[in-house]
Amino acid sequence: MIRDLQAAAWGKFAALRARLPHALLLQGAQGVGKLQLAERFAQLLLCESATQASAPCDACAACRWFLGGNHPDVRYVEPEALARFPAPSDEDQAAPAKTTKPSTEIRIEQVRALADFVNIGSHRGGRRIAIVHPAEDMNAASANSLLKSLEEPPAGAVFLLVSHRPARLLPTVRSRCVAVPVPPPEPKAASAWLAAQGVNDPARWLAFAGGAPRRALELATGERLGAILTLLRALEAGDYEAAAAIPDRASLELLAEVLQKLALDRAFGALAGGRRFLPELKPPAGGQPAEWLAFARAMGRSRLLARHPLNPRLFAAEMLAGIPGTLPR
Ligand SMILES: [Zn+2]
Known part of the structure; x- marks a missing residue:
């Protein structure tokens, strides 16, 4: 579980929840588990269980939707080449032209659609969450478009930007976010986690991945x-x-x-x-x-x-x- 692997980083999130900024920038090496932390945090913010627990309940309707990839108040903004949960296309919106290859950039159309999404009311009466990943894949036009939302965030909207190359983000975008560094987890915990995923030689792949367990898993089993x-x-x-x-x-x-x-x-x-x-x-x-x-x-x-x-x-x-x-x- 990501919170065992990244217990320290998860603790930082729990502290942030009391006074939640409207935009967070999770930054750290590739494969340390930033995206999984962002997703877990998004699930926690949306969880409709009455308890004020430090982890989502995994059982309420909101948690089940989230885990199924179809919570109506979550939007992923990722390059087409990566997207696992494509944005639902609205009826009044023309289908995007088919290109031969999926884009490796986050396009301005995606960011504009995101602005529409955060500006309409929440489906469940709670927050609306945008996960922008990897944020450095925004081109200049996309980043400038996102900046407008970050400068005047609609009430209830939370932007979670995930980046392993934060230096490539617009400084104005960075300055609008609260940075949350995500360091690689303890080698012992990371090795144990990899072994539990069935990786034969965890130390070798962890070394190759510079201590980043997700990346090590991807290398060893991909x-x-x-x-x-x-x-x-x-x-x-x-x-x-x-x-x-x-x-x-x-x-x-x-x-x-x-x-x-x-x-x-x-x-x-x-x-x-x-x-x-x-x-x-x-x-x-x-x-x-x-x-x-x-x-x-x-x-x-x-x-x-x-x-x-x-x-x-x-x-x-x-x-x-x-x-x-x-x-x-
Ligand atoms: Zn829940």
């Missing part, structure tokens, strides 16, 4: 597991040709991530003696710590670029060619 293992084997063997033979764009982002972590281990392992992310992977020899650090930064940028259309094979080859101390430059 559809990309095979690709990750193949990639790690290729890098360990120094077979960069095999590493560059990535099947799709999603693997490209993964390659950038693995190379970034390898480089950080290589840069800081030399100083601190110890590898943080990939302790089991023997890193390539050669290269100075400063070169590895520069390479890690370059891979951080590549992770962002890897989401956009380009030639995946060429991009992969370019990344691998930048590994310090291995290929002629």
Whole structure:
């Protein structure tokens, strides 16, 4: 359960409930459980059980609707590519034009629809809650549109923004929210939680995920597991040709991530003696710590670029060619 994993962060929410701000910004690394905390908090705010408990009852009508993804006073604002609970389309609203690919941005139409949603009365007479996730996926127009709602929040509306890259949000949006940092949970609790989810080698995946248990679970049990293992084997063997033979764009982002972590281990392992992310992977020899650090930064940028259309094979080859101390430059 997320509240066991994130007991300290959950405690902060319980304290906030007494004087609830109209907008919260949950920020922290990817996969630490921010979204699940936001959802649990939203459920708590909507729970219609009479007790003033610090957790939702999971039994009342509101809780059941929430858990079923169809509470009428909750709206998710997510990129189409992520959306699990698509917004119900109103009759007077034209259906969005079918595009070939779902958008990876939060579009202004979604934020405008959200403004309509928070401005109408609540269905249940309680609060209306908007969960904006990941908030950094708002483009400039969307963010400016949301800002209007944040500046003049309708009574009863609560905005929960979830972000692992808060620096990419408009400063004016950030300043309208109360920031709630969500740190990674205790490693022991996170490992136990992963083991309970059936993960075989929790410590390894927790290290790879930088201590973020949701991300570790996704890596260890997700559809990309095979690709990750193949990639790690290729890098360990120094077979960069095999590493560059990535099947799709999603693997490209993964390659950038693995190379970034390898480089950080290589840069800081030399100083601190110890590898943080990939302790089991023997890193390539050669290269100075400063070169590895520069390479890690370059891979951080590549992770962002890897989401956009380009030639995946060429991009992969370019990344691998930048590994310090291995290929002629
Ligand atoms: Zn309830």
